Amino acid sequence: MGWETMLALDTNVKGVVAYQPIGQMPARQDPRKHLVEAALKLFASHGYYHTSIADILRESGCKRGTLYYYFSSKEELGYAAIDETLRLVREHGAVSHLYTSDHLIDRLHKVLDDLPSDLKLGSPDSFTAAICARMAAVHEGFRQHLLQRQLRIVRQELKRMVRQGVADGQIADSVNPDQLAHVVIIVSHGAHLAALLGQPQAIWEDARHWMKEYLNSLRR
16 A cells, blocks of 8 residues: 555544544644634624623634633734734735735835725624734734834835835836835824724715825835
């Protein structure tokens, strides 16, 4: 019998030994991932302080001991939820446009165009940047963590890209990378704040129009 037909041992709850090929064994679930996803869903729909540990356990299907194996408290789970949301936005949301091969100005335009979809909570399952903003608004530790993460990751990456754009002749060489990165991030933060305060969509549209015109003036 070859290695490709090697069998794995499995035992059911009655103690009866059963066998199945390793390739057919179900993939092991990731309890930590389930806990973070459940917390994000509940924080989005009910808010951080109105979500209990019991709610998260019920939503995730995990046991209390499992939760405390990965997280010492709901607060620590909150920090993990923020990190996961930033990862999702970076990889699948508006920020993901920064990592394409397009002209940098076009990439920034796409980021601005997609920010509203990142901010909308169309359903409790929508893991968006707005969840981070809402959590940061009610918890100083979350606010500091969010700012530090953004400054350390997005701002540094954006500054690097602007420098490269200037070196490649895509952007006017008079541009200060630090200042441009700061302006883009401030506009993004303003969009988050406007969404939290329920400001009219027209305010964001005006800001986006102005920002895109400014960026076009830097194109080379």
